[in-house]
Amino acid sequence: MSNSTQKRELLVALDAEFADKIDQLTDNWTEAIEQVLRLWYANQIEDKLRNFYQNRSQEDIEFEEEWATFAQEQME
Structure with a gap:
């Protein structure tokens, strides 16, 4: 993550009742x-990683197991 403090303005439209509920919880909409969005982004990355690992071929899994065994042996 960048240490940049630049911000980009966005226009977001929300259901009015929901917005009222959020108003009760925070005075800082930007932070909220x-x-x-940071949580959503992290979940998206996690889902992509999970999907990748769940859909590996048997050949890839066997290669990874062989590589892990080899690396362990080399460390010992």
């Missing part, structure tokens, strides 16, 4: 939305 940024936290939510």
Whole structure:
């Protein structure tokens, strides 16, 4: 993550009742939305990684197991 403090303005439209509920919880919409989007982003990355590992071929799994065994033996 960059240490940059640059911000980009966005226009977001929300259901009015939901927005009222959020107003009751925070005075800082920018921080709240940024936290939510960071969580969403992390979940997207996690889902992509999970999908990748769940859909590996048997050949890839066997290669990884052989490589892990070889690396372990070399460390010993």
